[in-house]
Amino acid sequence: MARRRRAARLPADPVAIEITALSHDGRGIGRVEGKTVFVDGALPGEQVNFLYTQRRGRFDEGRALEVLRASPERVTPRCPHAAVCGGCSLQHQAPQAQILTKQGVLLEQLQHFGQVQPDTLLPPLTGPEFGYRRKARLGVKYVFKKETALVGFREKRNSFLAEIDQCHVLTEDIGLRISELRSLVASLEGREALPQIEVARGDDATALVLRHLAPLSAADQARIQDFCVTHGFHLYLQPAGPDSVHKVWPEGAERLHYQLPDFGLTLAFHPLDFTQVNQAINRRMVELALALLDVRSDERVLDLFCGLGNFTLPLATNAAEVIGVEGEKAMVERGRENARLNGLNNVAFHAADLTRPLTETPWGQLGFDKILIDPPRSGALEVVTRMTELKPRRIVYVSCNPATLARDAGVLRERGYGLRQAGVMDMFPHTTHVESIAVFEPD
Numbered sequence: 001m002a003r004r005r006r007a008a009r010l011p012a013d014p015v016a017i018e019i020t021a022l023s024h025d026g027r028g029i030g031r032v033e034g035k036t037v038f039v040d041g042a043l044p045g046e047q048v049n050f051l052y053t054q055r056r057g058r059f060d061e062g063r064a065l066e067v068l069r070a071s072p073e074r075v076t077p078r079c080p081h082a083a084v085c086g087g088c089s090l091q092h093q094a095p096q097a098q099i100l101t102k103q104g105v106l107l108e109q110l111q112h113f114g115q116v117q118p119d120t121l122l123p124p125l126t127g128p129e130f131g132y133r134r135k136a137r138l139g140v141k142y143v144f145k146k147e148t149a150l151v152g153f154r155e156k157r158n159s160f161l162a163e164i165d166q167c168h169v170l171t172e173d174i175g176l177r178i179s180e181l182r183s184l185v186a187s188l189e190g191r192e193a194l195p196q197i198e199v200a201r202g203d204d205a206t207a208l209v210l211r212h213l214a215p216l217s218a219a220d221q222a223r224i225q226d227f228c229v230t231h232g233f234h235l236y237l238q239p240a241g242p243d244s245v246h247k248v249w250p251e252g253a254e255r256l257h258y259q260l261p262d263f264g265l266t267l268a269f270h271p272l273d274f275t276q277v278n279q280a281i282n283r284r285m286v287e288l289a290l291a292l293l294d295v296r297s298d299e300r301v302l303d304l305f306c307g308l309g310n311f312t313l314p315l316a317t318n319a320a321e322v323i324g325v326e327g328e329k330a331m332v333e334r335g336r337e338n339a340r341l342n343g344l345n346n347v348a349f350h351a352a353d354l355t356r357p358l359t360e361t362p363w364g365q366l367g368f369d370k371i372l373i374d375p376p377r378s379g380a381l382e383v384v385t386r387m388t389e390l391k392p393r394r395i396v397y398v399s400c401n402p403a404t405l406a407r408d409a410g411v412l413r414e415r416g417y418g419l420r421q422a423g424v425m426d427m428f429p430h431t432t433h434v435e436s437i438a439v440f441e442p443d
Helices: 095-114 178-187 218-231 279-293 312-316 329-341 381-390 402-414
Strands: 015-022 028-032 035-040 047-055 059-069 135-143 148-152 196-201 206-211 233-238 246-249 256-260 265-269 300-304 321-326 347-351 370-373 394-399 417-425 435-442
Touching: 015 035, 015 059, 035 047, 095 402, 095 417, 135 178, 148 178, 178 218, 218 233, 218 246, 256 279, 265 312, 265 329, 279 312, 279 370, 279 394, 279 417, 279 435, 300 312, 300 381, 312 321, 312 329, 312 347, 321 329, 329 347, 370 381, 381 402, 394 402, 402 417, 402 435
Parallel strands: 035 059, 206 233, 300 321, 300 370, 321 347, 370 394
Antiparallel strands: 015 028, 015 047, 028 035, 047 059, 135 148, 135 196, 196 206, 233 246, 256 265, 394 435, 417 435
């Protein structure tokens, strides 16, 4: 019978290391006795003392304990929980350095996975560095030994909830009330049955969606509703799957709203719908995407992975006709709802399996002058292999994953579309998330 290998004993004393690079997940990279070590809280150019947290075959892991020589990029994190909480990984790096790091990641991935580089590098889009995050799923756990509730994100490198009292990247109405949420949960009879709280903010209100694994007592429902009434939060409860979500307070439609004022648009969404977390960057991103696509009033445009119409409806204010296509039927209905809300009749939304040939559909045979595509993290490999059959004069690709954008850019290059422009957008400051935009045209 094979014996289980014992875990390597971790050195108890701090070890000095020179940091030479930054990993894609925001850790400093150095070497100790020839072996690579990933160190949380360290930046390139620094010398730090660190403690080992994990020893592996090919590399080790650790966390910075003391900075012996600081990088000029180092700043003091605003949040007192930044070293522990996994919601942020780069608060110790100056924001202007963060965005340049992300730009470097984009260019590296484009070269590595797609063997392409843009003809022109777009200036980075930046916005508020704190209080920007409008959507979040907060974990909840009541800890009997401490007689306290935890509400927030998980700790770095493990599954435990971080013990935090505030969050500076969430919008202030939620981020500065984490301790009050903790007190609310701890006061409930059913505190063990609450695993998460979804937060969604619109321009008009903030909604809390409380998942509960057992029925809530009348007293608990009253406490939760009183909390939401006091702070002006919309309250939704979720006793089972996503379809069980229902609005409790106030009465009215299950919708929040956000505006795109440059286009005179208001978009409605359900708190569980996908929307961009950073409103300031979203507004600038939509404006940039339309400027790059340069739509004329006589053109037909195709918007793939259109969601609830974040790009589709602004496009419809410029183009002759816009077709929005999405795989999720509920989002297609939301897009139609938003077209009616804004009085737009030159736009149509369709639900379709985008892994299938586009020309198999009636809308795919209309012919398109230009295409905008905003796929999920997995990218759009099946789509880009067929998208060029429509012979668009320009493609604008919005991406939340530079690796899949790079892969798809390589496919487009093979099909005769060159990468004209690309750049990054700081949708998630203080994290390693890289949002980017790229423009392709026929060679």
